[in-house]
Structure formats: C-alpha cells, structure tokens
Amino acid sequence: MIDDPVPELVQSVALGLIPGLGSKTLYRLLDAFGALDGIFEAPHDALLAVRGIGPKLAAAIRAADLDRTREDIIRWRAGGIQIARRDDPCFPRLLRELDDAPPVLFWRGDLRPDEARTVAIVGTRTPSAPARRTAEALAGALSACGCTIVSGLAAGIDTAAHRGALHAGTRTLAVLGSGVNRVYPPGNQALARQIVASGAVIAEVHPNAGPNAPALVARNRLISGLSDAVIVVEAGATSGSLHAARFAGAQGRAVYAVECAAAGTQHLIETGAAQPLPPTAGAWYALAERLAAGMF
Numbered sequence: 001m002i003d004d005p006v007p008e009l010v011q012s013v014a015l016g017l018i019p020g021l022g023s024k025t026l027y028r029l030l031d032a033f034g035a036l037d038g039i040f041e042a043p044h045d046a047l048l049a050v051r052g053i054g055p056k057l058a059a060a061i062r063a064a065d066l067d068r069t070r071e072d073i074i075r076w077r078a079g080g081i082q083i084a085r086r087d088d089p090c091f092p093r094l095l096r097e098l099d100d101a102p103p104v105l106f107w108r109g110d111l112r113p114d115e116a117r118t119v120a121i122v123g124t125r126t127p128s129a130p131a132r133r134t135a136e137a138l139a140g141a142l143s144a145c146g147c148t149i150v151s152g153l154a155a156g157i158d159t160a161a162h163r164g165a166l167h168a169g170t171r172t173l174a175v176l177g178s179g180v181n182r183v184y185p186p187g188n189q190a191l192a193r194q195i196v197a198s199g200a201v202i203a204e205v206h207p208n209a210g211p212n213a214p215a216l217v218a219r220n221r222l223i224s225g226l227s228d229a230v231i232v233v234e235a236g237a238t239s240g241s242l243h244a245a246r247f248a249g250a251q252g253r254a255v256y257a258v259e260c261a262a263a264g265t266q267h268l269i270e271t272g273a274a275q276p277l278p279p280t281a282g283a284w285y286a287l288a289e290r291l292a293a294g295m296f
C-alpha cells in the first residue's frame with residue numbers, strides 16, 4: 001500500500017509544478033509568508049507584492065488543487081516514481097545547497113543524498129567518432145576509480161558517458177529536461193532503463209512533461225549541481241553543454257574541457273572557464289586521484 005503523502009510534499013509539488021513559477025520566486029514566497037500554508041492562504045494582492053509574482057502566477061497559486069495533487073502523487077508513487085522535497089533527508093546534499101535548488105525532485109531508481117564523488121560529463125549531441133570514444137573511455141576510467149557519472153541522457157556525448165559508466169559496472173545519474181515518464185530522446189528509453197537499474201533518472205518537471213527549451217537549459221544547473229566537477233567533451237560554439245559549464249562555474253564547481261579543436265571547447269580553455277584535460281588515460285586517472293583526495 002502506498003503511504004499517504006504528507007501535506008508539505010503535496011504543497012511543494014503543487015507549487016513546483018506551476019508553469020512559470022521558478023524556484024527562486026518560490027523561495028521568495030516562502031520568505032514572505034513563512035510557510036507553505038501561508039502561501040496558499042495568502043490573498044491575491046499579498047501574492048502580487050512578492051517580486052516575480054504577477055496576476056497570472058497569483059491566480060495559478062490560488063487555483064492550485066491540492067486534493068488532485070495528492071492523488072497524482074499516490075499514482076506516481078504506485079508507478080515507481082520517487083518524490084522528495086528540498087528539506088527531505090533523501091534529497092541530494094549538493095543540490096540542496098544551491099540557491100535555486102528545485103523545490104521537488106522526481107526520479108526512478110536509486111538517488112542517494114550523499115554520493116562519494118560525482119563527475120558530470122557533457123558535450124555535443126553530434127560528436128566525432130574520436131570524441132564519442134573519449135567520452136565513453138573517460139567515464140569508464142573515472143567510474144573505475146569510484147566516481148559516479150552524471151549526464152543529461154542526450155544523444156552524443158551524454159549517451160557515451162552513461163554507457164561508459166554502465167560498461168564499467170558502476171552507477172550513473174541521468175538528469176532529464178522532460179518528465180521521468182517521457183524519456184527524451186525516445187531512442188534512449190532502453191538506456192534509461194539500464195540507468196535506473198544501477199543509478200537514477202531524475203527530473204524537476206511534471207513526470208509526464210515533454211521536453212522544451214527552457215527545461216533543457218535549466219536541467220544543466222542540476223547536472224552541474226549534482227557534481228563535484230564537470231568535464232566538457234567536444235563542445236561546439238553553440239553547444240548546450242556550455243550552459244552546464246557556466247552553471248558549474250557559478251556554483252563553484254571545478255570545470256575541465258578535454259583538449260580538442262572544437263570551438264566551444266577552445267573558448268572555455270582560452271577564457272579560463274575550464275581547465276584543459278589532455279585526451280589520455282593517464283590524465284584521466286590522475287584527475288580521478290585528485291577527485292578522490294578532494295582536490296577538485
């Protein structure tokens with residue numbers, strides 16, 4: 001039997017899934033009203049007084065259906081989806097520390113509050129064959145040294161990184177820009193099932209949500225936020241992986257870029273936004289040793 005969700009979870013999910021209500025604005029609401037109950041009890045005009053809340057968002061908060069949300073949570077849990085709010089003990093510690101941490105997370109699989117060492121590997125969706133092999137081998141080398149690999153389940157480098165970790169027989173975490181019931185791209189559904197068996201597939205959006213550009217960009221802050229370090233493999237000038245590198249820098253994470261001729265990678269290295277990482281196994285194992293020693 002599925003346990004009845006606590007009111008705080010129901011309220012957090014209801015707020016977290018309101019379109020356009022970002023996490024920073026939600027936390028401003030909490031500061032303004034002191035508790036989740038206070039947000040739902042607040043008059044329309046009081047909601048409008050909070051920075052970031054306009055008439056549309058105020059109306060959406062006032063119209064939130066908590067009974068429907070409770071029923072949804074029970075149904076999602078029955079379908080194998082786990083849900084946690086930021087204050088729950090099972091919420092990942094590194095994510096909890098972010099000022100824009102998601103108010104709730106949804107996942108399938110085994111998401112742990114404290115991974116020993118986590119490294120994100122990201123890059124272009126259309127990699128060269130050498131870059132694809134590099135991403136897979138890099139993930140395998142870091143996994144063999146006890147690192148958990150984080151990526152975004154996108155085509156290309158992300159896929160190679162997840163596969164490298166799975167081939168090494170270790171955990172990997174996939175952060176989606178869609179809901180956990182709507183794996184994107186669809187061609188990675190089998191890979192997602194493998195990841196769930198040894199790690200977790202994670203999202204902050206509604207479990208049935210399809211992918212969209214804002215969510216795909218926003219999930220990069222979760223990829224970097226879950227990680228001690230971020231490694232970019234072959235990023236073009238407009239690669240989405242550059243978002244992950246920028247978020248990582250803002251979050252104080254270590255950022256590395258595998259040396260290659262790709263324009264985005266070169267820019268990261270030349271501007272000092274990333275430390276260069278030679279495309280050699282020796283360099284990867286040396287990095288793993290530094291990570292193991294906490295030298296990010």
